[in-house]
Amino acid sequence: MAGVVVVGAGMGGLAAAARLAALGHRVTVVEQGDTHGGKLGTLRRDGYTFDTGPSLLTMPQVYRDLFAATGAPLDTVVDVVPVDPVCHYRFADGTEVDLPHAEEDVPAALAAAFGERSAAQWRRVMADAAHLWGLVGESVLQRPLGGLGDLVRRSANPRDLAAIAPWRTLRALGRARFDDPRLRVLLDRYATYSGSDPRRIPAVLSVVPYVEQHFGGWYVRGGLRVLGDALADRCRELGVRLRFNAPVTGIDATPTGVSGVRLGDGERIAADVVVSDVDAEVLYRDLLPARSARRPRRALRRAVPSLSGFVLLLALRGRTPGPRHHHRVLFPADYDAEFDAIFGRAPRPVPDPAVYVCSPDDPAVAPEGDEAWFVLVNAPRQGPVDWRAPGLADDYADRVLRVLAERGLDVRDRVRWREVRTPADWERDTGSVGGSIYGTSSNGPRAALLRPRNRGPVPGLFLVGGSAHPGGGLPLVALSAAIVAGLIGPA
Template identity: 70%
Template sequence: MAVVIGAGVGGLAVAARLAAAGHRVDVVERAATHGGKLGAFSRDGFTFDTGPSLLTLPQVFRDLFTDTGADLDTALDLRRVDPACHYRFADGTTLDVPHDADAVPGALDAALGPPAGEQWAALMAGAARLWDLVGEPVLRNPLGGVTDLVKRATNLRDLAAIAPWRTLHGLGRGLDDLRLRQFLDRYATYSGSDPRKLPAVMSVVPYVEQRFGAWHPAGGMRRLADALLQRCTDLGVRFHFGTEVVAVETDAAGVVGVRLADGERVADRTVVSDADAGNLYGHLVRDRRARGPLRALRSVRPSLAGFVLLLALRGRTEDPRHHRVLFPDDYDDEFRSIFGKHPRPVPDPTAYVCSPGDPGSAPPGCEGWFVLVNAPRHEPGSGVDWDRPGLADEYADLVLATLARRGLDVRDRLRWREVRTPADWERDTASPGGSIYGSSSNGPRAALLRPANRSPVPGLHLVGGSAHPGGGLPIVTLSAEITARLIGPA
């Protein structure tokens, strides 16, 4: 038997793998439903995904379904997103990034002018080498510390290529065009991080997106969570929604089970946590063997948070795009605002607009937009208090005005809006301050040496965005693969 804390994507994936390996699995989830940050919202005939807008590395999910006795393509209709994303820069330049990696340099030259394409192709060639070094070999295997990472590099040349002291922003200084540098820096936000602190090795993120393509399930990203839930149910996993774990209990030999908010105890020698690692080690586990990971976590910052508008719009947008990114004049100020000593809502934020146009996602003649801007976490007293009266509506108005300045004025089409602040995400998902991606990757240790999947407390394991190998849908799914392999068959 195994107990899984949390029914996010990592929790669902590890539950499926453990059940397929013969374990009797119980998943305990404090929320009323499954999926964690991969959520959905419906109102008046509009349905919005409230989490990720694209799926990368689809093979990771095919492997999960195959390994547990099913076929992903039967459970989910994955479709190419082409162009993968539409970008608008502050000077009005636009760029459509093709689904096909080989076509990206030509698109960059057409939008930004030579030598943008040649420089990007050279950068991606280096990223391909990094992917060989620290991509799948690290992402699919446990990593216990610096020594394990060094072992992955077979010679000094490999270590120099990894260059943990170099940042993504620093790597971008080799690109001539400011717009191309912004395009590169944007990939830091895939892990909720600051490009000025994110190790340059994370240039593998755009490489992966372009090499393996951008995808979207027909019917919305929430369908992925539903498919994972069904896979677990078919394998006999039992779910307990609206049930909060308040403690992981231990004895001298290790884990003995979990204690629930109502006082009930669930006894088991195998516990997997899909909760934030800081919450696990800081609040749920009271065991001296957990002190080491807790000390290490004190030097790691949670990822940035998100401020979201769900917009119900009359009419249809001309020249629609699945995913748009609208850059500000001063992109660096976004990261100064969020990660600086005195965090503040970004005064001129980058706007991310997702409108996949799935049939049935809006009433006839209408469309729904998911609009995200990066935001500082909810930290009353020391940072931004997103519950301050009036702040959410004021900032929502600012975001709509920002869209209008960048050529997407939808204020006269607006039927209604729903606002989700970092404080709302914290309450809904139990993520510290509403951090979207678990821990940030600001610095080599945070990026490459997250809390291990096997805890120092025997029988306690971790999955999810705050554990190795990191955040993002395919990556947390790989954390489940690692953890299930560590636990082994029943």
């Protein structure tokens, strides 16, 4: 039985802890904050409940596999329900479209909004994405990668590597395959699922809309935080020790392996294995001895950090007229201006952003007759922009509400109260550098396909979570935990 310390109680860390405990290891999770879940946070106030992080679950089978491998099945502990439509989109010209939960219904919805030709073009791109998913879904996303050579070797033949085409961007794919600029905007949006710029992200990430449509979009009754609570409970059932308010200040390691972690109060916890669920940049910059972190530090310096997010939590009186939409996206007239503002040479709050709204039709999240809205716009990180500057957060919150009003969703006279979360808040609360939601972006083929490895540079050190392979998002961090558990093996 190995003594395992997991640093960080985000979803990747909890998933790794549960799997390793089920394999017979003695596991302790140490978390700098006062609760579990990482970016899967929650706010409860005056009868309103908000997910402050992810609001959609894709690939729920990943969590079904996790819970089945560690005890009672997922569906016995949480209520996972389909979101239909998955999202309501409004384009700058006023066109609206609902993307259905069922994959087979998507072409008809697109045909009604954009015409049969556009629907046929989308269908062909998704057929190609299905082929790409067959190439990367298991061989890349569900296995450890040791570098570019690994990726090339896993391409069964040169034709497969040509299909992945890491040199082609998602933007180039959209321009080549779609006549309608609105379809290109829709495809571009999926770059933001990894905190990236569609003009730089590889076209292989067209698998993201394919995965959403093929596996569907899902919600957990009561909010996705309920999934995090269930995973923390599973850890406790397996004997995992969860310690909160226990910041790690260093990992003891020599070239022969790790030996433990040091806490902020001077306590040392011995360990045969350390699993890091902190941002890879924080791990290699602050926690690991410099001699052990030299090569991964160099690699991270070449990567582009992911975008962050500016969030409004709105407690609204009354109901919004018209059909209920769990998710809405309202696009600007100039989507490129958003990516210029975030990834350009002079980062700044986006003047006219795309706005994402999550408003679950769930009686558990708001008083009867009212609504709880999570409103998100993409934003540059803390650092390039000082989100702590006096007045900036409130002024920008007012701007976002004005943008909503200009696009047909004026809720300003319905706001009972609001809370604002900036990239500076994400940095403080989650430890992510600058509040980057996904660690590094997928801007460029190396960043997209070769994130920091799950096996660390010294024996006994492993990485999970959104900044490590295979990437960010609820399903991928759980896959990273399965990879790490497989590398460590049974006790």
